Amino acid sequence: MTRWRYFARRLVLSIPILIFGTTATFWIIRAGPIDPAAAIIGPDGDQQAYQRIRDQLGLDEPLWQQYIDYMVGMFTGDFGQSWVLNPDTSTIVLLQQYAPRTMWLGFWSVLIALFIGIPLGFYAGLNPNSWSDYVASFGGIVWRAMPNFWLAVILVSLLSQSQQLFGFSWQEWIVNVNVVTAPPLDNLGDPQELLRAIKWTLPAAIVLGSSSMGNEMRIGRTAVLETKNSNYVEAAKARGIPGRSLVWKHVFRNALVPLVPIITGEAFLLIGGSVLVETVFAINGLGYLFFDATINGDLPLVGTLMFVFILLIVIINIVQDLMYTLIDPRVGYEGGDS
Amino acid sequence: MATTVETTFRERLTRQPGPATKWLGVLLVLVALQFGAVMQTIMSTVPWGTIGGALPATAPWAALAGVGDALADLPTLLARDVIPNQGYQVPGEGWQGTFMGLSPAAAWGIRVSLVYLYSFGFVGWLGYGYLVFRRHYRAADWTPYDDMLGRLDGHRWGQFGLVVVLMFIVMALFAPTLGPTTVQSNIAEPFSHELQYFDENAGEVTTILVGEANLQSVSKGGGGRNVGPMQYDRYDRFHPFGTLPSGKDLFTFMVAGARVSLFIGLLYISLAAGLAVVLALVTAYYKGLADLTVVIAGDSVQALPQLLVLILLSFVLSDTWIAGIYNGGLLLALIFAITGWPYLWRAVRGPALQVSNEEWIDAAKSFGQRPVTTMRKHMLPYVVGYLLIYASLSLGGAIIGVAGLSFLGLGVNPPTPEWGRAVSAGQPYVATASWHISLIPGIMVVIIVTAFNALGDGIRDAVDPQSEAGSNEVAAGGGGA
Numbered sequence: 001m002t003r004w005r006y007f008a009r010r011l012v013l014s015i016p017i018l019i020f021g022t023t024a025t026f027w028i029i030r031a032g033p034i035d036p037a038a039a040i041i042g043p044d045g046d047q048q049a050y051q052r053i054r055d056q057l058g059l060d061e062p063l064w065q066q067y068i069d070y071m072v073g074m075f076t077g078d079f080g081q082s083w084v085l086n087p088d089t090s091t092i093v094l095l096q097q098y099a100p101r102t103m104w105l106g107f108w109s110v111l112i113a114l115f116i117g118i119p120l121g122f123y124a125g126l127n128p129n130s131w132s133d134y135v136a137s138f139g140g141i142v143w144r145a146m147p148n149f150w151l152a153v154i155l156v157s158l159l160s161q162s163q164q165l166f167g168f169s170w171q172e173w174i175v176n177v178n179v180v181t182a183p184p185l186d187n188l189g190d191p192q193e194l195l196r197a198i199k200w201t202l203p204a205a206i207v208l209g210s211s212s213m214g215n216e217m218r219i220g221r222t223a224v225l226e227t228k229n230s231n232y233v234e235a236a237k238a239r240g241i242p243g244r245s246l247v248w249k250h251v252f253r254n255a256l257v258p259l260v261p262i263i264t265g266e267a268f269l270l271i272g273g274s275v276l277v278e279t280v281f282a283i284n285g286l287g288y289l290f291f292d293a294t295i296n297g298d299l300p301l302v303g304t305l306m307f308v309f310i311l312l313i314v315i316i317n318i319v320q321d322l323m324y325t326l327i328d329p330r331v332g333y334e335g336g337d338s
Numbered sequence: 339m340a341t342t343v344e345t346t347f348r349e350r351l352t353r354q355p356g357p358a359t360k361w362l363g364v365l366l367v368l369v370a371l372q373f374g375a376v377m378q379t380i381m382s383t384v385p386w387g388t389i390g391g392a393l394p395a396t397a398p399w400a401a402l403a404g405v406g407d408a409l410a411d412l413p414t415l416l417a418r419d420v421i422p423n424q425g426y427q428v429p430g431e432g433w434q435g436t437f438m439g440l441s442p443a444a445a446w447g448i449r450v451s452l453v454y455l456y457s458f459g460f461v462g463w464l465g466y467g468y469l470v471f472r473r474h475y476r477a478a479d480w481t482p483y484d485d486m487l488g489r490l491d492g493h494r495w496g497q498f499g500l501v502v503v504l505m506f507i508v509m510a511l512f513a514p515t516l517g518p519t520t521v522q523s524n525i526a527e528p529f530s531h532e533l534q535y536f537d538e539n540a541g542e543v544t545t546i547l548v549g550e551a552n553l554q555s556v557s558k559g560g561g562g563r564n565v566g567p568m569q570y571d572r573y574d575r576f577h578p579f580g581t582l583p584s585g586k587d588l589f590t591f592m593v594a595g596a597r598v599s600l601f602i603g604l605l606y607i608s609l610a611a612g613l614a615v616v617l618a619l620v621t622a623y624y625k626g627l628a629d630l631t632v633v634i635a636g637d638s639v640q641a642l643p644q645l646l647v648l649i650l651l652s653f654v655l656s657d658t659w660i661a662g663i664y665n666g667g668l669l670l671a672l673i674f675a676i677t678g679w680p681y682l683w684r685a686v687r688g689p690a691l692q693v694s695n696e697e698w699i700d701a702a703k704s705f706g707q708r709p710v711t712t713m714r715k716h717m718l719p720y721v722v723g724y725l726l727i728y729a730s731l732s733l734g735g736a737i738i739g740v741a742g743l744s745f746l747g748l749g750v751n752p753p754t755p756e757w758g759r760a761v762s763a764g765q766p767y768v769a770t771a772s773w774h775i776s777l778i779p780g781i782m783v784v785i786i787v788t789a790f791n792a793l794g795d796g797i798r799d800a801v802d803p804q805s806e807a808g809s810n811e812v813a814a815g816g817g818g819a
Contacts, residue, residue: 020634
């Protein structure tokens with residue numbers, strides 16, 4: 001099978017996945033006991049208004065009719081309007097308002113995890129069974145086991161009272177920032193503002209990236225250990241290739257292969273973890289929006305967010321498999337692990 | 339002793355009854371210490387009334403029931419009332435109402451140590467039993483499991499995990515005994531229970547409602563409004579982990595929460611692992627369309643962000659009857675199982691496919707063995723080890739997930755103790771004198787999740803020493819909580 005046929009097959013296989021995910025979301029939110037009309041008018045709306053809203057939203061139509069409308073809407077890009085949180089606003093507009101903050105947070109959490117986790121893992125792998133290896137490995141294991149929400153709670157408290165606790169003010173260090181809430185992102189061209197936005201989002205990004213960081217460290221360490229003892233590295237060593245180029249050209253490049261799924265797998269953690277981290281850090285991003293929409297029974301918004309998340313995960317999965325075949329041509333297209 | 343002649347287990351047992359008798363003797367001692375509790379369980383869980391009604395109402399039965407009830411009342415070593423730790427201090431007279439007049443802290447410490455000694459004694463007895471069986475009564479001289487256990491023998495990291503996991507399980511099992519007070523009297527219905535303390539102003543022993551006393555022992559930062567770890571409150575109650583902002587005992591809350599977490603985790607794992615193993619075996623055996631269907635189904639479920647589905651479902655179903663069962667625990671376990679099985683299935687699919695290509699499977703097929711028998715006898719034993727690895731890893735993930743949900747106010751219904759709710763309650767007080775409320779539950783989660791991971795590593799190295807740290811173990815269960 002050529003690369004393109006493999007790609008086409010992946011695309012075809014992703015269609016039932018999308019349909020399943022959207023269907024599941026519909027049934028969870030519409031067939032469940034939530035009454036959207038009651039959620040919209042609140043506890044003290046009168047019967048007439050209630051009925052009018054039900055008619056307006058088409059809630060009295062048969063469920064299968066609503067289902068078909070919903071599916072057609074989702075797949076043709078007509079996501080509908082928010083019902084409760086921001087009535088009469090298109091859900092896509094809301095998404096566009098909230099997404100940048102989450103993307104900024106997600107970007108830095110991936111980056112921090114990559115630039116701390118992988119070097120630490122590689123370092124530990126190059127110096128196995130030394131004290132620094134033990135410290136790094138143990139740190140990675142504990143770091144991985146920490147619940148995001150707990151880490152966030154602790155970090156928020158420590159940083160916001162850093163002046164009283166450590167005599168060092170995190171808020172005033174280098175640039176003035178808040179510990180909670182999202183940084184303003186409209187003026188990133190200005191270096192001062194950029195630095196401020198980065199520092200502002202740093203604690204939340206560290207928390208969100210924590211478990212990936214631990215994973216990357218662990219896998220990176222194992223990968224380096226395995227590559228280091230492989231035949232081609234032995235052969236390169238025998239050919240007299242100097243240490244530095246041996247490590248960079250032969251060990252690291254091959255050790256990166258098993259890290260690919262970890263890095264793309266971060267997407268799952270980011271999407272799920274953003275709810276808790278954004279709640280604790282009071283960042284009004286997508287995760288926060290999802291939680292808010294859920295507990296307020298804003299069904300179109302929940303549906304749209306779910307659809308976008310599922311789409312994102314499907315795309316990332318396909319990209320991951322393609323990257324795999326590019327990096328490591330030995331990975332078969334027939335692949336047992338599709 | 340190994341024999342070349344085929345013998346039954348019973349024959350081997352009668353030939354050499356010594357080791358087995360010794361082993362059973364230890365059991366007798368262990369049961370005797372807890373005899374009352376065993377009888378109590380028998381008397382309260384078996385519907386004796388219905389059984390008795392079906393039998394002719396003659397005197398011996400009634401007498402027997404009386405004996406049973408009497409036995410259930412026998413003191414047991416590990417009961418709260420044998421080593422009571424709740425008492426009060428009268429100046430000049432020492433502690434009243436506690437075990438041998440010791441301080442509540444000491445009495446509680448003795449009870450906790452005894453519970454753990456007993457439990458590890460019991461585990462040791464089980465392990466010893468296996469060794470006795472292996473040395474004296476097993477037909478085969480050697481099985482592959484011996485090598486696996488042998489590899490676990492030198493695996494300190496895995497052993498650390500096992501010990502901590504066992505401690506966690508004991509904590510959950512003996513939750514009512516371990517707490518310095520009970521959930522019922524301190525957390526669920528504090529205003530229906532009373533306690534006695536020595537009132538210094540009145541100069542006499544006074545009675546007060548537990549709820550009133552709780553209000554005077556809250557942990558809300560500093561300024562006299564804090565009861566920290568290993569401290570007494572003003573009613574002479576001992577709090578090993580301090581109190582919650584509501585004045586309730588954090589340790590009692592934690593041990594009860596351990597029970598809830600463990601129940602949800604174990605139920606989730608048994609459901610998901612059962613589904614995963616059945617699907618993996620069936621797809622590996624039949625391949626083709628069956629495999630493709632399950633691949634798509636698994637991918638579809640995995641494409642749903644697990645934590646978001648958990649949030650959504652536990653909110654949507656929070657007012658339904660199913661959320662009322664075990665305070666929402668059953669519902670959570672079900673949602674975890676529905677969203678989590680593909681992770682476990684992916685983990686065992688590879689080994690299942692691998693073993694399905696072996697010659698002996700072909701051989702079994704060709705002489706007409708039924709597929710179910712082939713799967714059970716020739717494929718399952720190979721897959722189970724891998725399942726255990728990922729079950730252990732996912733259990734840690736589930737504990738984080740449950741805590742994360744209850745942190746958001748979803749999942750397990752209040753006032754049922756859940757660790758995440760303690761973290762949430764202590765959130766405003768992290769950087770104050772009442773740091774213990776958020777910090778201790780979080781550290782406990784870290785330790786227990788690390789232990790489950792370590793146990794998983796240990797099992798992996800035992801089952802498959804050549805394997806590397808797997809890559810798809812990521813987020814098996816927690817989904818980023």
